[in-house]
Amino acid sequence: MTKEAIEKFDGLLSVMLSAKPKYPLYASSLIKFESTGECFTLCKLKEIIWFDIIKKTHDGFGGYMDTRVLGKSGLKVRCIGFGGIPIQRSTPEMASGIIDQMIEEGMNFIDTARGYTVSESYIGQALAGGKRDQFILATKSPAKTYEQMKADIETSLSNLQTDYIDLYQCHLVKSREQYEEIMSENGAYKAMLEAKHSGRIGHIGITAHNAEFLMEILEEMPFETIQFPYNLVERQGENLFKRAKELDLGVIIMKPMAGGAIEDGELSLRFILENPNIDVIIPGMESVELVTKNATVGNHYLSLTSEEHQQIDDFKEAMGNRFCRRCGYCLPCVKGIDIPTQFLLEGYLTRYGLEQWARERYASIPVNASACIECGACEPKCPYNLPIRDMLKRVHANFTK
Ligand code: SF4
Numbered sequence: 001m002t003k004e005a006i007e008k009f010d011g012l013l014s015v016m017l018s019a020k021p022k023y024p025l026y027a028s029s030l031i032k033f034e035s036t037g038e039c040f041t042l043c044k045l046k047e048i049i050w051f052d053i054i055k056k057t058h059d060g061f062g063g064y065m066d067t068r069v070l071g072k073s074g075l076k077v078r079c080i081g082f083g084g085i086p087i088q089r090s091t092p093e094m095a096s097g098i099i100d101q102m103i104e105e106g107m108n109f110i111d112t113a114r115g116y117t118v119s120e121s122y123i124g125q126a127l128a129g130g131k132r133d134q135f136i137l138a139t140k141s142p143a144k145t146y147e148q149m150k151a152d153i154e155t156s157l158s159n160l161q162t163d164y165i166d167l168y169q170c171h172l173v174k175s176r177e178q179y180e181e182i183m184s185e186n187g188a189y190k191a192m193l194e195a196k197h198s199g200r201i202g203h204i205g206i207t208a209h210n211a212e213f214l215m216e217i218l219e220e221m222p223f224e225t226i227q228f229p230y231n232l233v234e235r236q237g238e239n240l241f242k243r244a245k246e247l248d249l250g251v252i253i254m255k256p257m258a259g260g261a262i263e264d265g266e267l268s269l270r271f272i273l274e275n276p277n278i279d280v281i282i283p284g285m286e287s288v289e290l291v292t293k294n295a296t297v298g299n300h301y302l303s304l305t306s307e308e309h310q311q312i313d314d315f316k317e318a319m320g321n322r323f324c325r326r327c328g329y330c331l332p333c334v335k336g337i338d339i340p341t342q343f344l345l346e347g348y349l350t351r352y353g354l355e356q357w358a359r360e361r362y363a364s365i366p367v368n369a370s371a372c373i374e375c376g377a378c379e380p381k382c383p384y385n386l387p388i389r390d391m392l393k394r395v396h397a398n399f400t401k
Pocket residue numbers: 332333334335336337339371372373374375376377378379388389392
Protein backbone atom coordinates (compact mmCIF):
# COMPACT_ATOMS: atom_id res chain seq x y z
CA MET A 1 0.00 0.00 0.00
CA THR A 2 1.38 3.42 -0.90
CA LYS A 3 1.41 6.40 1.35
CA GLU A 4 -0.87 8.20 -1.15
CA ALA A 5 -3.40 5.40 -0.89
CA ILE A 6 -3.31 5.60 2.86
CA GLU A 7 -3.84 9.36 2.81
CA LYS A 8 -7.05 8.86 0.85
CA PHE A 9 -8.47 7.31 4.00
CA ASP A 10 -7.79 10.39 6.11
CA GLY A 11 -11.41 11.37 6.67
CA LEU A 12 -12.42 7.85 7.51
CA LEU A 13 -9.44 7.40 9.77
CA SER A 14 -10.24 10.37 11.93
CA VAL A 15 -13.69 8.93 12.58
CA MET A 16 -12.33 5.46 13.28
CA LEU A 17 -9.54 6.65 15.52
CA SER A 18 -12.01 8.55 17.69
CA ALA A 19 -13.98 5.36 18.32
CA LYS A 20 -12.81 2.56 20.56
CA PRO A 21 -12.33 -0.87 19.03
CA LYS A 22 -14.74 -3.21 20.75
CA TYR A 23 -13.61 -6.35 19.03
CA PRO A 24 -10.78 -8.73 19.75
CA LEU A 25 -7.78 -8.34 17.51
CA TYR A 26 -7.75 -10.98 14.78
CA ALA A 27 -4.65 -9.99 12.90
CA SER A 28 -2.40 -7.04 12.39
CA SER A 29 0.43 -6.04 10.16
CA LEU A 30 2.92 -3.25 10.39
CA ILE A 31 3.79 -1.08 7.43
CA LYS A 32 6.83 1.11 7.80
CA PHE A 33 7.88 3.91 5.45
CA GLU A 34 11.64 3.86 5.29
CA SER A 35 11.88 7.49 4.22
CA THR A 36 9.97 8.98 7.14
CA GLY A 37 10.26 6.21 9.71
CA GLU A 38 6.49 6.37 10.27
CA CYS A 39 4.75 3.14 11.11
CA PHE A 40 1.20 2.26 10.16
CA THR A 41 -0.67 -0.68 11.53
CA LEU A 42 -3.48 -2.48 9.83
CA CYS A 43 -5.59 -4.45 12.26
CA LYS A 44 -8.42 -6.83 11.42
CA LEU A 45 -11.11 -6.73 14.06
CA LYS A 46 -13.96 -9.12 13.28
CA GLU A 47 -15.72 -7.68 10.25
CA ILE A 48 -13.96 -4.35 10.11
CA ILE A 49 -10.48 -3.30 9.26
CA TRP A 50 -9.09 -1.09 11.97
CA PHE A 51 -6.48 1.23 10.66
CA ASP A 52 -4.10 2.69 13.18
CA ILE A 53 -1.24 5.11 12.82
CA ILE A 54 1.74 4.75 15.06
CA LYS A 55 3.79 7.93 14.91
CA LYS A 56 6.98 6.24 15.93
CA THR A 57 10.31 6.91 14.34
CA HIS A 58 12.18 3.72 15.08
CA ASP A 59 11.75 0.03 14.56
CA GLY A 60 10.38 -2.49 16.98
CA PHE A 61 7.25 -0.75 18.20
CA GLY A 62 3.93 -0.85 16.55
CA GLY A 63 0.67 -2.63 16.17
CA TYR A 64 -1.68 -3.19 19.01
CA MET A 65 -0.39 -3.04 22.56
CA ASP A 66 3.33 -3.72 22.52
CA THR A 67 4.47 -7.04 23.96
CA ARG A 68 7.85 -7.11 25.67
CA VAL A 69 9.80 -9.97 27.22
CA LEU A 70 10.33 -9.62 30.96
CA GLY A 71 14.04 -10.38 30.89
CA LYS A 72 15.30 -13.86 31.62
CA SER A 73 11.90 -14.87 33.06
CA GLY A 74 10.78 -15.12 29.44
CA LEU A 75 7.31 -13.87 30.40
CA LYS A 76 5.68 -11.98 27.52
CA VAL A 77 4.03 -8.92 28.99
CA ARG A 78 1.91 -6.24 27.39
CA CYS A 79 3.57 -2.88 28.07
CA ILE A 80 0.70 -1.46 30.17
CA GLY A 81 -0.07 -3.61 33.19
CA PHE A 82 -2.15 -3.27 36.31
CA GLY A 83 -0.96 -2.04 39.72
CA GLY A 84 -3.01 -3.40 42.62
CA ILE A 85 -2.81 -0.63 45.25
CA PRO A 86 -5.94 1.45 44.54
CA ILE A 87 -8.22 -1.55 44.05
CA GLN A 88 -8.27 -1.71 47.86
CA ARG A 89 -10.66 1.25 47.76
CA SER A 90 -12.92 -0.59 45.34
CA THR A 91 -15.39 -3.49 45.82
CA PRO A 92 -15.26 -7.11 44.61
CA GLU A 93 -17.89 -6.26 41.98
CA MET A 94 -15.88 -3.32 40.68
CA ALA A 95 -12.74 -5.47 40.67
CA SER A 96 -14.52 -7.96 38.46
CA GLY A 97 -15.44 -5.22 35.98
CA ILE A 98 -11.84 -4.00 35.98
CA ILE A 99 -10.48 -7.46 35.16
CA ASP A 100 -13.02 -7.88 32.33
CA GLN A 101 -12.01 -4.52 30.90
CA MET A 102 -8.34 -5.46 31.05
CA ILE A 103 -9.09 -8.54 28.95
CA GLU A 104 -11.01 -6.38 26.50
CA GLU A 105 -8.09 -3.95 26.21
CA GLY A 106 -5.49 -6.67 25.69
CA MET A 107 -3.68 -6.20 29.01
CA ASN A 108 -2.10 -9.29 30.57
CA PHE A 109 -0.01 -8.30 33.60
CA ILE A 110 -1.33 -7.89 37.15
CA ASP A 111 0.82 -6.86 40.08
CA THR A 112 -0.40 -6.83 43.68
CA ALA A 113 1.06 -7.44 47.14
CA ARG A 114 0.47 -9.21 50.43
CA GLY A 115 0.55 -5.77 52.03
CA TYR A 116 -2.28 -4.26 49.96
CA THR A 117 -5.01 -5.47 52.34
CA VAL A 118 -7.89 -6.86 50.21
CA SER A 119 -6.16 -6.39 46.84
CA GLU A 120 -5.05 -10.02 46.40
CA SER A 121 -8.49 -11.31 47.47
CA TYR A 122 -10.44 -8.98 45.17
CA ILE A 123 -8.21 -9.93 42.25
CA GLY A 124 -8.51 -13.64 43.11
CA GLN A 125 -12.31 -13.40 43.18
CA ALA A 126 -12.39 -11.51 39.91
CA LEU A 127 -10.15 -14.07 38.19
CA ALA A 128 -12.12 -17.07 39.42
CA GLY A 129 -14.16 -18.90 36.81
CA GLY A 130 -11.60 -19.28 34.06
CA LYS A 131 -9.91 -15.88 33.73
CA ARG A 132 -6.72 -16.72 35.66
CA ASP A 133 -4.93 -18.13 32.64
CA GLN A 134 -5.35 -14.93 30.67
CA PHE A 135 -2.95 -13.10 32.97
CA ILE A 136 0.60 -13.11 34.19
CA LEU A 137 0.12 -12.79 37.92
CA ALA A 138 2.69 -11.09 40.15
CA THR A 139 2.58 -10.39 43.87
CA LYS A 140 5.06 -9.74 46.65
CA SER A 141 5.82 -9.99 50.33
CA PRO A 142 8.06 -7.98 52.67
CA ALA A 143 8.97 -11.18 54.57
CA LYS A 144 12.65 -11.58 55.33
CA THR A 145 12.62 -15.00 57.02
CA TYR A 146 12.05 -18.47 55.59
CA GLU A 147 9.00 -19.23 57.73
CA GLN A 148 7.29 -15.90 57.07
CA MET A 149 7.89 -16.03 53.31
CA LYS A 150 6.69 -19.61 53.12
CA ALA A 151 3.48 -18.64 54.93
CA ASP A 152 3.03 -15.52 52.77
CA ILE A 153 3.35 -17.46 49.51
CA GLU A 154 0.63 -19.85 50.68
CA THR A 155 -1.60 -16.92 51.70
CA SER A 156 -1.10 -15.25 48.32
CA LEU A 157 -1.96 -18.47 46.49
CA SER A 158 -5.09 -18.85 48.57
CA ASN A 159 -6.14 -15.18 48.21
CA LEU A 160 -5.54 -15.22 44.47
CA GLN A 161 -7.46 -18.51 44.18
CA THR A 162 -4.75 -20.14 42.10
CA ASP A 163 -2.18 -22.92 42.45
CA TYR A 164 0.49 -20.97 40.56
CA ILE A 165 1.83 -17.41 40.74
CA ASP A 166 3.97 -16.37 37.77
CA LEU A 167 6.19 -13.90 39.63
CA TYR A 168 6.77 -13.60 43.38
CA GLN A 169 8.79 -10.62 44.56
CA CYS A 170 10.63 -9.50 47.70
CA HIS A 171 8.74 -6.31 48.51
CA LEU A 172 10.58 -3.05 49.19
CA VAL A 173 14.06 -4.23 50.08
CA LYS A 174 15.79 -1.16 51.47
CA SER A 175 19.38 -2.07 52.30
CA ARG A 176 22.16 -4.60 51.93
CA GLU A 177 21.46 -5.68 55.48
CA GLN A 178 17.88 -6.61 54.53
CA TYR A 179 19.07 -8.27 51.32
CA GLU A 180 21.54 -10.39 53.24
CA GLU A 181 18.85 -11.43 55.70
CA ILE A 182 16.66 -12.54 52.78
CA MET A 183 19.56 -14.51 51.27
CA SER A 184 20.72 -16.06 54.56
CA GLU A 185 20.39 -19.73 55.40
CA ASN A 186 16.97 -19.28 56.97
CA GLY A 187 16.03 -16.31 54.87
CA ALA A 188 13.04 -15.62 52.64
CA TYR A 189 14.81 -16.56 49.41
CA LYS A 190 15.06 -20.20 50.49
CA ALA A 191 11.24 -20.37 50.75
CA MET A 192 10.86 -18.72 47.34
CA LEU A 193 13.27 -21.14 45.75
CA GLU A 194 11.44 -24.10 47.28
CA ALA A 195 8.14 -22.75 45.96
CA LYS A 196 9.72 -22.34 42.53
CA HIS A 197 11.05 -25.90 42.52
CA SER A 198 7.69 -27.29 43.57
CA GLY A 199 5.91 -25.31 40.84
CA ARG A 200 3.99 -22.98 43.19
CA ILE A 201 5.68 -19.90 41.75
CA GLY A 202 7.32 -19.40 38.37
CA HIS A 203 9.89 -16.65 38.84
CA ILE A 204 11.43 -14.52 41.58
CA GLY A 205 11.86 -10.76 41.60
CA ILE A 206 12.70 -7.82 43.85
CA THR A 207 11.15 -4.38 44.38
CA ALA A 208 13.01 -1.37 45.78
CA HIS A 209 12.93 2.43 45.92
CA ASN A 210 16.64 3.07 46.32
CA ALA A 211 18.57 3.06 43.03
CA GLU A 212 22.03 3.10 44.62
CA PHE A 213 21.34 0.04 46.76
CA LEU A 214 19.71 -1.90 43.95
CA MET A 215 22.54 -1.11 41.55
CA GLU A 216 24.97 -2.37 44.19
CA ILE A 217 23.38 -5.84 44.36
CA LEU A 218 22.21 -6.05 40.73
CA GLU A 219 24.98 -8.32 39.45
CA GLU A 220 25.13 -10.69 42.40
CA MET A 221 21.41 -11.11 43.10
CA PRO A 222 19.63 -14.22 41.80
CA PHE A 223 16.36 -12.42 40.94
CA GLU A 224 14.96 -12.31 37.43
CA THR A 225 13.08 -8.99 37.60
CA ILE A 226 13.33 -5.62 39.29
CA GLN A 227 10.45 -3.30 40.11
CA PHE A 228 11.32 0.36 40.61
CA PRO A 229 9.63 3.82 40.45
CA TYR A 230 9.95 5.85 37.26
CA ASN A 231 8.04 8.86 35.97
CA LEU A 232 8.42 12.40 34.65
CA VAL A 233 10.02 13.61 37.86
CA GLU A 234 11.63 10.48 39.33
CA ARG A 235 14.34 9.47 36.88
CA GLN A 236 16.94 8.20 39.31
CA GLY A 237 16.48 4.65 37.97
CA GLU A 238 17.54 5.29 34.35
CA ASN A 239 21.07 3.88 34.69
CA LEU A 240 19.70 1.03 36.74
CA PHE A 241 17.24 0.07 33.97
CA LYS A 242 20.01 0.20 31.39
CA ARG A 243 22.25 -2.10 33.42
CA ALA A 244 19.29 -4.38 34.22
CA LYS A 245 18.62 -4.78 30.51
CA GLU A 246 22.27 -5.64 29.88
CA LEU A 247 21.95 -8.32 32.56
CA ASP A 248 18.73 -9.60 30.97
CA LEU A 249 16.58 -8.69 33.97
CA GLY A 250 12.92 -7.80 33.51
CA VAL A 251 12.10 -4.17 34.37
CA ILE A 252 8.72 -3.35 35.92
CA ILE A 253 7.84 0.28 36.49
CA MET A 254 5.83 1.30 39.53
CA LYS A 255 4.64 4.79 40.53
CA PRO A 256 4.27 6.04 36.93
CA MET A 257 2.18 8.97 38.18
CA ALA A 258 4.52 9.65 41.14
CA GLY A 259 1.84 8.46 43.53
CA GLY A 260 -0.74 10.90 42.24
CA ALA A 261 1.56 13.94 42.08
CA ILE A 262 1.37 13.82 38.25
CA GLU A 263 -2.09 14.62 36.97
CA ASP A 264 -1.46 14.02 33.27
CA GLY A 265 -1.26 10.22 33.36
CA GLU A 266 -1.21 9.86 29.60
CA LEU A 267 1.83 12.08 29.23
CA SER A 268 3.66 10.22 31.97
CA LEU A 269 2.93 6.78 30.47
CA ARG A 270 4.04 7.93 27.04
CA PHE A 271 7.22 9.35 28.52
CA ILE A 272 8.00 6.02 30.22
CA LEU A 273 7.23 3.98 27.09
CA GLU A 274 9.91 5.95 25.24
CA ASN A 275 12.54 4.28 27.42
CA PRO A 276 13.67 1.11 25.58
CA ASN A 277 14.91 -0.48 28.81
CA ILE A 278 11.56 -0.88 30.50
CA ASP A 279 9.18 -3.80 29.95
CA VAL A 280 5.91 -3.07 31.71
CA ILE A 281 4.35 -0.14 33.56
CA ILE A 282 1.88 -0.83 36.36
CA PRO A 283 -0.32 2.22 36.98
CA GLY A 284 -2.75 1.68 39.85
CA MET A 285 -6.36 1.53 38.70
CA GLU A 286 -9.59 1.40 40.66
CA SER A 287 -12.13 1.87 37.88
CA VAL A 288 -13.03 0.52 34.45
CA GLU A 289 -12.63 4.04 33.00
CA LEU A 290 -9.07 4.26 34.23
CA VAL A 291 -8.24 0.86 32.70
CA THR A 292 -9.50 2.10 29.33
CA LYS A 293 -7.68 5.41 29.65
CA ASN A 294 -4.32 3.83 30.49
CA ALA A 295 -4.66 0.96 28.02
CA THR A 296 -5.37 3.43 25.23
CA VAL A 297 -1.88 4.85 25.64
CA GLY A 298 -0.45 1.41 24.83
CA ASN A 299 -3.02 0.52 22.19
CA HIS A 300 -2.67 3.77 20.25
CA TYR A 301 0.83 4.83 21.07
CA LEU A 302 2.00 8.30 20.06
CA SER A 303 5.57 9.41 20.63
CA LEU A 304 6.17 12.70 22.42
CA THR A 305 6.36 15.90 20.43
CA SER A 306 9.07 18.48 21.09
CA GLU A 307 6.42 20.68 22.77
CA GLU A 308 5.53 17.82 25.10
CA HIS A 309 9.20 17.26 25.95
CA GLN A 310 9.38 20.93 26.91
CA GLN A 311 6.17 20.61 28.95
CA ILE A 312 7.74 17.65 30.83
CA ASP A 313 10.94 19.57 31.55
CA ASP A 314 8.93 22.53 32.85
CA PHE A 315 6.85 20.25 35.04
CA LYS A 316 9.94 18.52 36.43
CA GLU A 317 11.51 21.82 37.31
CA ALA A 318 8.35 23.04 39.03
CA MET A 319 8.08 19.85 41.10
CA GLY A 320 11.71 19.70 42.22
CA ASN A 321 12.94 16.58 44.02
CA ARG A 322 11.25 17.09 47.31
CA PHE A 323 7.75 15.89 46.82
CA CYS A 324 5.59 13.19 48.36
CA ARG A 325 4.88 10.03 46.32
CA ARG A 326 1.97 9.08 48.59
CA CYS A 327 3.38 5.64 49.36
CA GLY A 328 2.11 5.90 52.94
CA TYR A 329 5.16 4.27 54.50
CA CYS A 330 5.42 7.16 56.98
CA LEU A 331 2.05 6.28 58.51
CA PRO A 332 0.68 6.02 61.12
CA CYS A 333 1.56 9.44 62.49
CA VAL A 334 1.56 9.59 66.30
CA LYS A 335 -1.00 12.41 66.16
CA GLY A 336 -3.14 10.77 63.48
CA ILE A 337 -2.22 13.14 60.64
CA ASP A 338 -2.82 11.66 57.19
CA ILE A 339 0.56 12.92 56.00
CA PRO A 340 0.33 12.25 52.22
CA THR A 341 -3.13 13.85 52.05
CA GLN A 342 -1.70 17.11 53.44
CA PHE A 343 0.79 17.22 50.56
CA LEU A 344 -1.81 16.24 48.01
CA LEU A 345 -4.12 19.07 49.08
CA GLU A 346 -1.22 21.50 49.01
CA GLY A 347 -0.64 20.43 45.40
CA TYR A 348 -4.24 21.21 44.54
CA LEU A 349 -3.87 24.58 46.26
CA THR A 350 -0.60 25.66 44.70
CA ARG A 351 -0.29 23.77 41.40
CA TYR A 352 -3.64 22.72 40.03
CA GLY A 353 -5.72 25.84 40.43
CA LEU A 354 -8.26 24.21 42.77
CA GLU A 355 -7.71 26.69 45.57
CA GLN A 356 -11.26 26.95 46.92
CA TRP A 357 -11.83 23.20 46.88
CA ALA A 358 -8.45 22.49 48.51
CA ARG A 359 -9.07 25.07 51.25
CA GLU A 360 -12.46 23.59 52.07
CA ARG A 361 -11.03 20.07 52.19
CA TYR A 362 -8.10 21.11 54.37
CA ALA A 363 -10.38 22.95 56.79
CA SER A 364 -12.69 19.93 57.07
CA ILE A 365 -9.94 17.44 58.00
CA PRO A 366 -10.15 16.87 61.79
CA VAL A 367 -6.36 16.45 62.15
CA ASN A 368 -4.40 18.51 59.65
CA ALA A 369 -0.76 19.57 59.28
CA SER A 370 -1.06 22.02 62.15
CA ALA A 371 -1.33 19.08 64.61
CA CYS A 372 2.29 18.02 64.03
CA ILE A 373 4.27 18.07 67.27
CA GLU A 374 7.54 17.58 65.35
CA CYS A 375 8.38 14.32 67.13
CA GLY A 376 10.13 13.12 63.95
CA ALA A 377 8.85 9.51 64.22
CA CYS A 378 7.63 9.55 60.61
CA GLU A 379 10.81 10.73 58.88
CA PRO A 380 12.99 7.57 59.10
CA LYS A 381 10.10 5.61 57.56
CA CYS A 382 10.01 7.73 54.39
CA PRO A 383 11.99 5.96 51.61
CA TYR A 384 12.64 9.36 49.99
CA ASN A 385 14.07 10.93 53.15
CA LEU A 386 11.62 13.79 52.96
CA PRO A 387 11.84 16.43 55.70
CA ILE A 388 8.21 15.75 56.61
CA ARG A 389 8.15 18.11 59.59
CA ASP A 390 9.37 21.09 57.56
CA MET A 391 7.09 20.20 54.70
CA LEU A 392 4.05 20.04 57.00
CA LYS A 393 4.93 23.48 58.34
CA ARG A 394 5.04 24.73 54.76
CA VAL A 395 1.66 23.13 54.02
CA HIS A 396 0.02 24.83 56.98
CA ALA A 397 1.66 28.15 56.11
CA ASN A 398 0.31 27.87 52.55
CA PHE A 399 -3.20 27.17 53.79
CA THR A 400 -3.17 30.04 56.30
CA LYS A 401 -1.70 32.71 54.01
S1 SF4 B 1 6.69 14.52 63.19
FE1 SF4 B 1 4.58 15.23 63.00
S2 SF4 B 1 3.80 14.12 61.24
FE2 SF4 B 1 5.62 13.02 61.91
S3 SF4 B 1 4.84 11.43 63.32
FE3 SF4 B 1 5.40 13.22 64.55
S4 SF4 B 1 3.50 14.38 64.72
FE4 SF4 B 1 3.22 12.93 63.04
